Amino acid sequence: MSTFGNFFKVHTYGESHCLSVGVIIDGVPPTLEISEADIQPQLTRRRPGQSAITTPRDEKDRVEIQSGTEFGKALGTPIAMRVMNENQRPKDYGNSTMDKFPRPSHADWTYQEKYGIRASSGGGRSSARETIGRVAAGAIAEKFLRDVAGVDIVAFVSSIGDEYLFPPTATHPTPATNPEFLKLLETIDRPTVDSFAPVRTPNTEAAKRMEDLVTEFKEREDSIGGTVTCVIRNVPSGLGEPVFDKLEAKLAHAMLSIPATKGFEVGSGFGGCRIPGSIHNDAFIKSPAVPPSQSGLASGVPRPRLTTKTNNSGGIQGGISNGAHIYFTVAFKPPATIGQAQTTAMYDEEEGVLAAKGRHDPCVVPRAIPIVEAMAALVLMDAFAAQHGRAGMRDLLSAAYEHKTLANGKPTH
Amino acid sequence: MSTFGNFFKVHTYGESHCLSVGVIIDGVPPTLEISEADIQPQLTRRRPGQSAITTPRDEKDRVEIQSGTEFGKALGTPIAMRVMNENQRPKDYGNSTMDKFPRPSHADWTYQEKYGIRASSGGGRSSARETIGRVAAGAIAEKFLRDVAGVDIVAFVSSIGDEYLFPPTATHPTPATNPEFLKLLETIDRPTVDSFAPVRTPNTEAAKRMEDLVTEFKEREDSIGGTVTCVIRNVPSGLGEPVFDKLEAKLAHAMLSIPATKGFEVGSGFGGCRIPGSIHNDAFIKSPAVPPSQSGLASGVPRPRLTTKTNNSGGIQGGISNGAHIYFTVAFKPPATIGQAQTTAMYDEEEGVLAAKGRHDPCVVPRAIPIVEAMAALVLMDAFAAQHGRAGMRDLLSAAYEHKTLANGKPTH
Amino acid sequence: MSTFGNFFKVHTYGESHCLSVGVIIDGVPPTLEISEADIQPQLTRRRPGQSAITTPRDEKDRVEIQSGTEFGKALGTPIAMRVMNENQRPKDYGNSTMDKFPRPSHADWTYQEKYGIRASSGGGRSSARETIGRVAAGAIAEKFLRDVAGVDIVAFVSSIGDEYLFPPTATHPTPATNPEFLKLLETIDRPTVDSFAPVRTPNTEAAKRMEDLVTEFKEREDSIGGTVTCVIRNVPSGLGEPVFDKLEAKLAHAMLSIPATKGFEVGSGFGGCRIPGSIHNDAFIKSPAVPPSQSGLASGVPRPRLTTKTNNSGGIQGGISNGAHIYFTVAFKPPATIGQAQTTAMYDEEEGVLAAKGRHDPCVVPRAIPIVEAMAALVLMDAFAAQHGRAGMRDLLSAAYEHKTLANGKPTH
């Protein structure tokens, strides 16, 4: 099914060559101030053709709200959004290449196996255009989270190939224990990330190394993968369901649903397996005082009284947010479309040579930034709605039991 | 919510000190041959107290089917199962430690933040006992998958601390490209894994190194994490939903829902980011002939005509299984319970010293094996049911359209 | 949430005055032959303005497929459909009436209570325009059910006010026991129903009485309700889930989700409470031979060996279809919009007089026909998908166990 979320429910549609792509969102809080102007920026950030090292095709991608808002406010009913496809019907139907070859490491073959039919453009929904609906929905989720709790979600490139922003070392097998990394998480914002275009890694030297690497792969008509790290600040505590829907489980689900991803780690991650528990454990400390302007307190989402001295947990313990920053890293494989010719079997089981392709995008990692942010926003929004409802019912019980006690002449406080 | 799956729906209950833990499963295929004897072995494999390096506590954990079967066959109705808790009510209620301290990197604090109440034994459902229901359900899923398609699911320890079964090298930043690793995936089985008790890593030398490491941490009253790798063989092609519920996304969700996990990678994983696309792409080849006895053909689940020469994709492309082996690795952090005293804030925000603890389990990775296998079985079973239903409807259409064509005197073949 | 169904999942959007209304459908069987031409007819049947006794407003309502099909076949991916609203933004914003008065028995007040905001056109999604997405989705469900199993769904008006097609009598407190009624169920089709426009009750005399009654209410500037009966023929046996999602429960849910409905009864219904069990029980008989052309056998959906002599059960026993015709009746209240002035409280709690309204539709029952059919199709399609998947898994087990037996040298047949 093409839905995500239980409380803030996102339902996307669209292939790369049909009339349009889009999304319906159920569960947008009524009265949320929202319009196309809140949504377009992230769509624009995910567009290809933004620099020399990404594909030059310009997709435009103007979002159009169909329903669910009036005079700039959400009505609480489903918000539908649509983005037209410019190249709607495959001109190349009957294209001998697409008809003969399942492209290696693409989804052509598995879609055919699954559905017994496939779009003439290949693996229909596996196109990156599918992510448009997610990014549009994520922008709405994010607007709510920012408005009510000051939540900040910022992703950046943390490695391309063997070039890292924070290379693993013997002392720090995971950046989680590296003070420089933790400092970056405190302050990094989207304008800063974008200022390091085209690679979007927030360090001049690392950016130069990565850009050179991508250029090298472009020249070789080859491709290369990388990782994206994302931090979420000002997360309310108590989010995440304790068993199957742990917050990290939902984040992992969300991230691995992005095309071309191969891995996910939260907090100390894989490197954390290599650290003794005595160092890995995050001791509790009293939370520092936070100015109300930064705390989300204005809207009634309080910060917890305790926080942790270190943050190897990545802000999540027992599947539930503890109020510290959440951060995680996602691995993206090298793009399957490469300029070189490839020897591979055809649908008819005969071996053939899939011809060299002209222009291609040697590294999609920088473009994945807004998609990672959007999926993080969807997870957080859904968890927020779940938990806020539960906490609200607990508050009702608390008021009722207090009232009962008072009525019995036995006040409790 | 405590449910997992849409078609094979698992609903668990139980804390560590309540009357019992258990599960209801909806969607068990009717006529499946199933009894306690099929379920108990995996429960026994997950029990603590199996060796010198795990905790000596013996939990017994006898499973008892409550409903949904008769004379050893599933009726198609919900199967409920129950395992008694032996230590049902906390003797140590009023225990000053548990009342005063949220244990570092445990779930005590976040449960309190989430629910405004917590079990006297700490973070209620965060106990490893909760996984009993999952393992019981997984055993049923696995029975079906094995009976109808010969699916094999085998997990093993791939690292503890810095000791690896296949250490990353410059040539092989991921074992995915290492022929030795791929050979192991072909043949590894559970008896072999268990023969390397207590660490369950299928290599004499690596097992020795890991066991020594765990012993060292035990002596230091410290703890250490590690990774588990799991392979699934004989996977039917076409499993997984193309957008949000990609097969790897569901696997990631499932694995990160296991207590103490910090990361997930599928196929080439994080190391795959460092390999050029020209090498990473899995070229298609004609599938080798497979004897029917091993192919699952007997039951009508066919193997696809094509397979891939390499398997960096880990058996999944575009979120959909291609019929090759699926394999993935899960990271487990060091256990939060350690013997050493820890300085940490109390619930009342004052700093205190959480006293040293006596016996503890320095490494839980080997015990996680059956849990990883169970969660993998649940994901696969759910995807199988989804896809088998869809394919069945396509077959109906195919028959109907053929019939229509024939009736019109225009046979198509 | 605005979704319906678990396997064939329908998600609608749109208010009466936003840009468009529409739907995304997940779970359309791949290769289904479908295009706008299959969908438009039912949309056209639901449009207002089709006769003298319905409102003259012409809405056009052209459906436009956005995604999920190519060359007239479903790809198995989500099908999105859109119908433009012609009158997109309320001209009458600031309209004093809508701002002051919650209209009696409309949804203006409850939407305001629920969301704390309301569309300027009143109770946003409560508009009949919302049903467009349902009817479009229902047409696709119906296409599949007809193609693979010859399922026929036909609804007709069975009463308006006190005028009945089959008035209750002492002998037949429910038409379920009336042979004339049962005969009608065997043969009634949509062209026949439409030929009795404008009231769509398939009997010349009853149609005349009902039409006169509606005219009388129109002249009085009043309104009147009625009932719609729907029959579903060629239903495969085994559909419906045994406990909460009994087939009649899902039908009741679906029907009561249609605007203005007040009741639902299946088979003998309310009248059936008045019949002795000895008469009400449906004895089993051997199924009559059915020519393959009418049986759905072509596509592999078999008819059961037994059927029932009478059909007070309405084709459902224990929540599961038995293969006999399913039939049910739905009650619609008189439309809340009437021409007469009404004394009622305003939003500010003061009493006022809601002015007389000009043109209005005194009876919406005939227009509800395609909506009832659509919702019936959605329920049946979802149940079909659920059951077909389950039966398919049972078939796999059956094949596997037979194979095992054969392999053991103990053939079972």
Add this chain to the structure above:
Amino acid sequence: MSTFGNFFKVHTYGESHCLSVGVIIDGVPPTLEISEADIQPQLTRRRPGQSAITTPRDEKDRVEIQSGTEFGKALGTPIAMRVMNENQRPKDYGNSTMDKFPRPSHADWTYQEKYGIRASSGGGRSSARETIGRVAAGAIAEKFLRDVAGVDIVAFVSSIGDEYLFPPTATHPTPATNPEFLKLLETIDRPTVDSFAPVRTPNTEAAKRMEDLVTEFKEREDSIGGTVTCVIRNVPSGLGEPVFDKLEAKLAHAMLSIPATKGFEVGSGFGGCRIPGSIHNDAFIKSPAVPPSQSGLASGVPRPRLTTKTNNSGGIQGGISNGAHIYFTVAFKPPATIGQAQTTAMYDEEEGVLAAKGRHDPCVVPRAIPIVEAMAALVLMDAFAAQHGRAGMRDLLSAAYEHKTLANGKPTH
């Protein structure tokens, strides 16, 4: 699937002859004061064997909480409950009757068609014992609703056969317009209903007539159906989702999921189709002042400022509760098990005579009372949780936007 609800999620298990029946509930608000003592009374009310006119079999049915509570308070985690079956394994396996005959109007045949296997006791889950889990879950839902909002749910028998509590008349084709009926809805409570045992219709004369009728059917070895009416008082406004999950749609779904039901009507119901809109419309009036003790205000669930003069809507408009009493009626068919011999086909398609049965229950309607109440509670609880969460998020936005306005130096009030 055997689950009900999205926010307060109920999952039942168990056949009539397996080890136990039971339920897991997810979404119980943490800190709710709950114990077996709150649950047992309704289970006891649904037990058979309570009077001369119901079956004498005594089932005991002691409920046992397995998890999710501690020291009488809900932990917020799943609450599992279990009731043992006393007659666990069918003594009569190989019973020639059950093996040969699908009982008319029972679920034996449809279960066999659906699953290809059936419990030796017949249609497994179709047994009335399955409702135990529902009643237990309903008692918990009800406890919460009563504690926080003073919600009262009371059901009573409104007809048996042709004997009515409020017979339809020309003036009042529906009791909805009958002041006597509306007065009864204001005051009726469970002790009063039970005082009219065995028929549970709150009127001495009607009770006598109904009891005589049941006795007559008992003597004839026949059976008879009837209707149950249920009122829900102190319903918060704003409950119910506007499109597919209208509150009446969920109620209809819930009621038609109860074994032996054939119909549902809300508010004016089927009789409402016969009333002019000018009378049927419920004009708004200012709400009367309510003493806080009765209003639920104590716990923060406010009563709306407006209510309706009449209540043909049954407390629901546009699918959303308006704060007035909700009431509805459910039709139950005559029990399929009768003492008389029946001629009917056997599984092998041959006609046979299903022998006369000894003792039987000629009318199950009075026993359905607590089941109707339980299902109503489940629907309301789920809707309450959905809406309370939504309203809470709106409040957060409201606070945030007010704060923003204040921060800009432009206070709004």
